[in-house]
Amino acid sequence: MGNVFQSVAIVLAVMLLFLGFRTGLVVASLIPMAMIMTLWLMNLLDVGLTQVSLAALIMALGLLVDNAIVVSETMLVKLENGSKPIDAAVEACQELIIPLLVSSLLLPQHFYPFFSPKALWMKSWGRYSWLSP
Numbered sequence: 001m002g003n004v005f006q007s008v009a010i011v012l013a014v015m016l017l018f019l020g021f022r023t024g025l026v027v028a029s030l031i032p033m034a035m036i037m038t039l040w041l042m043n044l045l046d047v048g049l050t051q052v053s054l055a056a057l058i059m060a061l062g063l064l065v066d067n068a069i070v071v072s073e074t075m076l077v078k079l080e081n082g083s084k085p086i087d088a089a090v091e092a093c094q095e096l097i098i099p100l101l102v103s104s105l106l107l108p109q110h111f112y113p114f115f116s117p118k119a120l121w122m123k124s125w126g127r128y129s130w131l132s133p
Contacts, residue, residue, distance in 0.1 A: 007058070008035070011065065019069070023076065027068045034064055063107065067100050 008031055016024035038057055039049075047053065071092050078088035 008032070008061075011061075015065070019072070023072050027065065027072055030064055030068050031061055034061060059108065063104050067104065070100065071096055 011031060012028045015028040018024070019027060035057070038060075042049065042053065074092035074096060075088045078091055079085065083091065
């Protein structure tokens with residue numbers, strides 16, 4: 001847990017440093033909120049905190065932070081071009097919904113061996129006997 005808290009603190013510091021205080025604070029506030037909600041739901045569903053669940057949580061937080069940075073940067077560009085704040089937020093989300101959804105759905109499958117393209121190719125050649133039914 002100490003490593004998790006250290007990594008969150010480092011990400012928070014980097015967000016505040018490179019995105020500016022206001023944008024960095026908004027993006028960085030997603031991390032503790034997502035962690036608290038995830039741990040609360042895990043407790044509610046009686047899911048144990050294991051190495052695998054921590055790795056999944058860290059990967060999910062990485063996706064969340066990446067998506068938040070992309071959306072906030074797009075919003076800032078639209079604000080600089082003269083859009084109203086609400087319009088900039090709506091336009092940025094509408095513009096990025098498909099690319100962010102696709103990247104969020106495709107990236108985790110590379111970490112799951114059964115669905116990765118390499119594992120499926122190897123299974124078709126019979127090299128992963130543990131994947132065979």
